[in-house]
Amino acid sequence: MRSFWTIFSQAFWTKAKSKSFIITTLIAVAGFFLMANLPSIISSVQESGVFGGDGEQTLYISDGGSELAVQLQRQLSAAEADFTAEETGQPAAELDALLEQGEIDAYIELTPGSPLTARYVSETAGISGMASAVESAVQTLQTARAAESLGLTQSEAAALFMPAQFEREAISDSSRSEEELSEARGLVYILIFLLYFAIIYYSNMIAMEVATEKSSRVMEILISSVSPVKHMFAKIAGIGTLGIIQMLIFGAAAYVALESSSSDLSGGFFSVFGFSSVRISTILFAVLFFLLGYFLYAMLAALLGSIVSRIEDVQQLMLPMMLLIILSSFIAFSGLTVPEAGFVTVTSYIPFFTPLVMFLRVGMLDIPVWEPLLSIAVMLLTIALLGWFGARVYRGGVLMYGSSQSLKDIRKAIQLGNKN
């Protein structure tokens, strides 16, 4: 048992003290603080006017001497447009010149008639907030003019355009209201991404570690000292602990960043992510599914790492495993909008997909507790089976050196490690 802890702490500390680990962790923590303070940073940048020149955009309105310019100005100011609109009598050619010089940002030519005609000219045809604001103001102007010509009063006109009351409700027990769903979605989205990333990152680390030990031939000394199986499990546990600690650092950093930031979490920018209504069970399930997913994939990674002779071959052999993780992330991300779809429910019980997909269901739906428990049981069983199988391959694989690097080598590795 002592050698288990020796390998465990060696695996843990060499990685924890490595430059790449410290730097990644610091960058991520800095990222959290940046994210949390993004709204105030953006607004202070906007106020300082670094990106907007003088800040204010200008629109010229040419109406050929009618009342339309004044009406449009009134409409724009009622809509709280964030640019200045000025009436002008200059002809189009001069306005084009002004546009090119950058004196104005856009101009519009209005021609009275039924319907109203407008020509909006700006320097680029890109999507601009100004164009759509102007368009809807012109539309309102047209509506008002049409109502007037029909002899409708203002309230009659308003009644004509009143929106209907539309509410959505779901009667299934596991369903949450649309509002709750969109609140949960942001957090679940981020956590699925984090899970996906962490599982790939750490199981890759395992495969690289094993392949490095094998290619540097130190493996032969290691497995003549302790059993390959113990070595494999101690290594997986050591790196897994590192993963948990990194996640804890991230969690703590995110919490501190959000608490200390001047941003209001319940509104504006953060309402998109639904941080105001974080459910503690969602976080706990995320940790649990990270652990399970990590152990499952790390076992597979150790097995694959043990049959390559050169580090360069690791990625190639890891490809099928990567595809499994990527596929499960596809299912999970597409399930964000339809968490109750059949394919989501079914795949959430397939062990290689469970960590992401079942987490999605737990996070998005109120499913009975036996469902995640069942999937966890299936996963534990798979991990045990894979551990048993992986240990057999590992035992022979680490002694096997050769040029051919394919999954067929798994069979050779088992034969080599066999008792007979």
Added chain:
Amino acid sequence: MTLEVREATKKFGSFTAVDSVSLTVREGQMYGFLGANGAGKTTTFRMILGLLDPTEGVIRWRGNPVTYKTSPEIGYLPEERGLYPKMKAADQLVYLAQLRGMKKADAKREAAAWMERFEVSHYAQKKVEELSKGNQQKIQLIASLLHRPSLLILDEPFSGLDPVNVEMLKSAIMDFQREGATIIFSSHRMEHVEELCDEMSMLHRGEIILDGRIRDIKRSFGQQNVRIRSDFPLASLQETPGVEAFTPTKEGAVFRISDESAAQRLLSKAMQLGPIRSFAIEEPSLQEIFIEKVGRHHA
């Protein structure tokens, strides 16, 4: 209280890497294991270490199979050098000794002492990949014996070393044996085995073709060499009965003879020809025996 390998065979599929090899190494003995590349030395060692299970046969160390329970008693230097390239030399030694059941503090102290002895103390805090091949080999040897194993298995310990370092490692290994360790080591360099071992086995294509005490092997080989140095030509002596081969040298000649009586005849004949400056009966080197045996085996 010995290492005993009885009729051990290892097959990989249809290929027989080791074919019913038997050997006995007494406790405290230095045992040589000779063979060309691919003869089956490493596979035999891996079976002794328990890394591979023999297809047939039995291997016992002090009456029991080698398992991970006996791991602290055994030290191993693999043929392909194996150390963590990115780990500091001292840390590496301590880690590997801990895996063999040594306490960390003891391992640190012992590692420092050994590095002192091998004159590599100043590399203790350097990464192994920054060390020269010879110095890496010293670290590798320290790693195999730091935990004071009672059975030390060295697979080609001197390959790739300069003569000064070979001597340094040799004397360390001999000291270690004097302290009571049983050592089995392989080499394709016959002179190392001749110099260090009392007993040996010669392995060829998975089979033992020769084994026993080196002195007995040489005696029973029958052939001996007679080296004569003189100032007059010796070519006429090759007609002497019992002389099998004649090789002129700068200062005289070497005669291969089939038995010792031929040596006496050579001596009296040579003295009749004129004054001789030296006359010596030389035992055949293992090199010659090996070439002779392997050649005959696969003629």
